[in-house]
Structure formats: C-alpha cells, structure tokens
Amino acid sequence: MPTSLRGRGRQVAPRRAPSQQVGLPLEPLRAPVRRVLVLIPTYNERDNLPIVVRRVRETVPQADLLILDDNSPDGTGQVADDLATSHEQVQVLHRPSKEGLGKAYLAGFTWGLEHGYDALVEIDADGSHRPEHLPAMLAALADADVVIGSRWIPGGEVVNWPLRRKLLSVGANAYIRIMLGMHVHDATAGFRIYRADALRTIGLDDVESHGYCFQTDLTWKAVRAGLRVVEVPISFVEREVGHSKMDKEVFSEALVKVAQWGAKHRAGQLAAVATKLRRQGGRPG
Numbered sequence: 061m062p063t064s065l066r067g068r069g070r071q072v073a074p075r076r077a078p079s080q081q082v083g084l085p086l087e088p089l090r091a092p093v094r095r096v097l098v099l100i101p102t103y104n105e106r107d108n109l110p111i112v113v114r115r116v117r118e119t120v121p122q123a124d125l126l127i128l129d130d131n132s133p134d135g136t137g138q139v140a141d142d143l144a145t146s147h148e149q150v151q152v153l154h155r156p157s158k159e160g161l162g163k164a165y166l167a168g169f170t171w172g173l174e175h176g177y178d179a180l181v182e183i184d185a186d187g188s189h190r191p192e193h194l195p196a197m198l199a200a201l202a203d204a205d206v207v208i209g210s211r212w213i214p215g216g217e218v219v220n221w222p223l224r225r226k227l228l229s230v231g232a233n234a235y236i237r238i239m240l241g242m243h244v245h246d247a248t249a250g251f252r253i254y255r256a257d258a259l260r261t262i263g264l265d266d267v268e269s270h271g272y273c274f275q276t277d278l279t280w281k282a283v284r285a286g287l288r289v290v291e292v293p294i295s296f297v298e299r300e301v302g303h304s305k306m307d308k309e310v311f312s313e314a315l316v317k318v319a320q321w322g323a324k325h326r327a328g329q330l331a332a333v334a335t336k337l338r339r340q341g342g343r344p345g
C-alpha cells in the first residue's frame with residue numbers, strides 16, 4: 061500500500077470545487093495522466109543503458125523515453141543515438157559536459173514540459189531502479205502529485221548493499237525527517253514520478269542543488285508547496301556494472317544544506333508564532 065503525506069505548507073490549489081464540497085457527485089481529483097516521459101540520465105553507462113531501455117519499453121510501452129547524456133567518455137552517447145535510431149519512442153538530449161544528475165534532470169524536465177507530457181519519470185540507468193515497479197507507481201499518481209519509489213517503508217527493500225551503506229541511507233533519511241519535520245521515509249530516493257503541474261508549481265528556476273541533495277531539495281519544495289507526495293515500496297538493486305558517481309564530499313555538502321534548510325524553516329515558524337503572540341497581546345481585552 062502506498063503511504064502518503066500532505067505538505068504542511070499552504071495548499072497550492074483547492075482540492076475540490078465548492079460544488080463538490082456540498083455533496084454533489086465527485087469528479088476525479090486529478091487530471092488523467094496520458095503522456096508519460098521516462099528520463100534516463102547517463103554518465104558512462106554504455107553497458108547498462110540498452111538493458112534499462114528494453115525493460116522500460118517492455119513494462120510501460122505507452123511511455124516515451126529521453127536519455128540525458130553528459131558527453132560520457134565511454135561512448136554512452138553513441139549507444140543512446142543507436143537506440144533512438146532503432147526505436148522512435150526514444151530520444152536523446154546530449155549535454156556538453158558532466159554537470160551532475162540534478163542539472164541533467166532539470167534539462168529533461170524543461171524539455172518534457174515544453175513537449176506537453178503529463179508525467180515525468182526519473183529512473184537511474186544503472187539497473188538499481190527496476191522498471192517493473194513503474195505500473196504501480198503510475199497507478200499511485202492517480203491521487204498524487206509526486207510518487208516516490210521508496211526503499212524505507214514496509215514492503216520496500218535494498219538488495220546487495222552492505223550494512224554500512226544501508227545505515228548511511230536510513231540515517232540520512234532520519235536526519236532529513238528530523239531537521240525538516242517532513243514525514244517522507246525516502247527523501248533521497250531517485251526513482252520517482254512528478255506530475256507536470258507539480259513541477260510547474262515547484263518551479264525549476266531556483267533549484268540550487270544538483271548533486272546528491274537534488275532529490276531531497278525537490279521533495280522539500282514539493283512538501284512546502286502543499287503537494288501530495290505518495291511513497292510506493294520498491295526493491296532497489298545495487299548496480300552490477302559500471303561505477304557509482306557518489307562521493308563523500310557531495311554527501312557532507314548535503315548534510316550541511318539540509319541543516320540550513322531546517323534552520324530557516326524553524327526560524328520562519330518561530331517568527332510566525334512570535335507575530336501571532338504579539339497580535340494577541342496587543343488586542344484589547
């Protein structure tokens with residue numbers, strides 16, 4: 061069962077028209093998702109890319125695919141072009157140099173919004189994210205703005221990670237929950253789906269994080285915008301081929317950023333309470 065949360069922030073748009081609130085027949089709360097774009101960022105994924113493309117096409121044949129390659133030195137860009145030549149649903153966005161996963165996704169989101177897609181899927185090329193989870197995740201989007209494929213809710217799991225790595229991820233997510241007061245269990249997860257409207261609401265222009273923090277940043281922005289974030293359990297599999305691009309520096313930078321966001325959030329809450337108390341205190345009795 062998906063677990064869900066609503067942002068504590070302001071609701072961006074009213075959920076129901078006033079007529080629905082007085083008991084008239086309910087309409088679906090969200091528009092149907094017709095056009096789906098699967099974004100696949102790649103940096104040196106020559107051997108993995110054809111496999112993930114095949115699995116995505118088999119699992120969600122109605123979706124289009126956009127490969128986001130940052131001029132991989134191992135020739136992934138050429139592999140991507142060959143896939144695009146063989147399959148008309150596949151396209152490639154070539155970017156001149158490696159700028160991080162976040163920048164690649166932002167370019168892919170912009171492309172997808174310009175081309176009229178209703179939902180944009182993030183999936184790694186390295187085999188960690190099983191495309192076979194996509195039907196359940198897309199189904200959850202019927203009543204969500206953002207769907208996260210979650211490792212850390214009941215039914216979710218990680219395959220082939222050493223205990224140290226598991227503890228790191230669970231610890232990072234606990235830290236994020238405490239610092240930001242946001243009840244997402246896997247805010248760092250990179251397997252997710254955004255409704256196009258959710259991305260428009262979040263706004264892509266002022267996303268500063270492009271590395272490890274990118275997923276957390278967008279989750280936090282979604283929650284603060286009052287969007288509905290739903291987590292669906294997934295089985296995450298460690299990559300078998302190629303190399304991880306995560307490093308210690310990126311990880312510690314993420315910890316500091318989350319602390320800064322948390323401090324800003326709490327300061328805002330305190331200021332709001334102080335203003336309220338001042339107003340109450342000044343009211344004639």
Ligand SMILES: Nc1nc2c(ncn2[C@@H]2O[C@H](COP(=O)(O)OP(=O)(O)OP(=O)(O)O)[C@@H](O)[C@H]2O)c(=O)[nH]1
Binds near residue numbers: 100128160161304
């Ligand atoms: N276009 C682009 N893709 C990237 C970049 N960095 C990573 N990727 C891709 O993003 C996906 C996730 O990268 P990984 O290296 O697996 O990083 P990770 O999944 O956070 O780390 P691990 O869990 O250790 O695998 C893979 O498909 C990478 O090829 C980048 O700078 N540009």
Ligand SMILES: [Mg+2]
Binds near residue numbers: 188304
């Ligand atoms: Mg990976």
